[in-house]
Amino acid sequence: MGHDGWQVPAPQALRAGPGFDLAALDRASTPGWSGDREAGEPHAAARGERLAELQELLFAHGRTGGTRSVLLVLQGLDTAGKGGIVRHVIGAVDPQGVMLRSFGVPTEEERAHHYLWRIRQSLPRPGYLGVFDRSHYEDVLVVRVAGLVPPEVWQARYAEINAFEEEVTASGTVVVKVALAISPDEQAARLRERLERPDKHWKYNPGDLDVRAQWPAYEEAYQAVLDRTSTDVAPWYVVPADRKWYARLAVTELLVHALEGLELSWPPSDIDPAAELARLDAIRIPQPGGAAAD
């Protein structure tokens, strides 16, 4: 073992490959990372700055005709920490370059369309970092567990989602799919905190307990998602989420890798800097008092 740090690159340590067994995952583990919270937090901050630089490069690329974008898809049970990832990881980059969308219970208009309609509408434009807080995967998770459509309907969706994501990636978007995996005990502790603190009551939804009561069915539905939709073009990364500092560190690292993989550089420009500097120097601005500033 060397110093604290990534002993195995995060994308490799966290990827859900063939045979990945969600039930066997220790949700308090820190795959690929050697070090504790004291080492992890400053590292995450430094990588957050790197992420912000890369996001600016992506934005510049988009502003100059580039077609690439990145989409972070965040899934996880209630209290798994999706909101914290948005606040802390996405909060490190310039809000102007982020397209964030939370997918709740579909509206009447959304229900009148195909389930991918609202998803397509929310895809990041070129140059943007898109973030989905929940996503089309709810259509094979809650929809499956709660039996909102017949089995043959949700069963057909895995292939449909794979085809959709292939189309999205082919059009230039790198899709980073993150499943935050929390343990039952840690979820209980987080729900308990919401109940014990009046300033957190607004975040508490009694329906969360109904979902919790169906834990094994959700685990089974997540396992099916990992088995059937962790493709080469859009793999799943399963991030143990009992330790919030690790989850934030890991998602930051996955995004840094995704953006570095684009191998972007500052876009060439067709402006003539010397000529523009001469134009700039030639402009005389009358001062309110009568003199001219330059």
Next chain:
Amino acid sequence: MGHDGWQVPAPQALRAGPGFDLAALDRASTPGWSGDREAGEPHAAARGERLAELQELLFAHGRTGGTRSVLLVLQGLDTAGKGGIVRHVIGAVDPQGVMLRSFGVPTEEERAHHYLWRIRQSLPRPGYLGVFDRSHYEDVLVVRVAGLVPPEVWQARYAEINAFEEEVTASGTVVVKVALAISPDEQAARLRERLERPDKHWKYNPGDLDVRAQWPAYEEAYQAVLDRTSTDVAPWYVVPADRKWYARLAVTELLVHALEGLELSWPPSDIDPAAELARLDAIRIPQPGGAAAD
């Protein structure tokens, strides 16, 4: 004089009242604030944390049926620092509670509508902090200076904008209008930097110099905006912007005041915490190995 800090509250020091003279404003001054950059930056960071707390309170309010929201309208000439305000001031709050919209040259669809159409569509929903990077004021600034519509058309817009903002504030949105005022010399320095650094060329737009060449006409158009639209319900704050640290400190402070003015508290809840805790404790989750966690 006391310690470093706000000697006059920012909303009072920066408000454009009757007779405000834009030409007389020193764009390197720091109205209301006593102290230098070394004092200003940590203060801005601390107030940014306060802003984040208040934004969460606003969000909680919106999630529980509240109708209030805050809208920051940012105006200023090219390089005045609108983007930096978004990155640094708005970047301090949870991205999930922000609705950010940049208004560029209107699209064909937007041109087919009334100029306030795209503005209305972008107003913050209850509980959100909205940010307009440029706004409907472009319709009496660039539109006036460039003569894109006949004078009688833009002349009618001041009253129309006042009526619109009265309607917006009456519906529960606090409108904080900030004009960033930069000096000609500082703008020249910032444009020069963009031209001298290849990694900044993508931000450079030759059209910026055409606008710069019309500096007096823009100052006149801004003065008219301040004279005619700094109303009691939606006053303008004019922030000297040659010192970036001051502009960020000042806008943070204006937003903190706006949010504190809402006098929000954590929303009451109709959940029964004891009953919910009992429900939580009653749920037994079978472990993959066969045991039950609780």
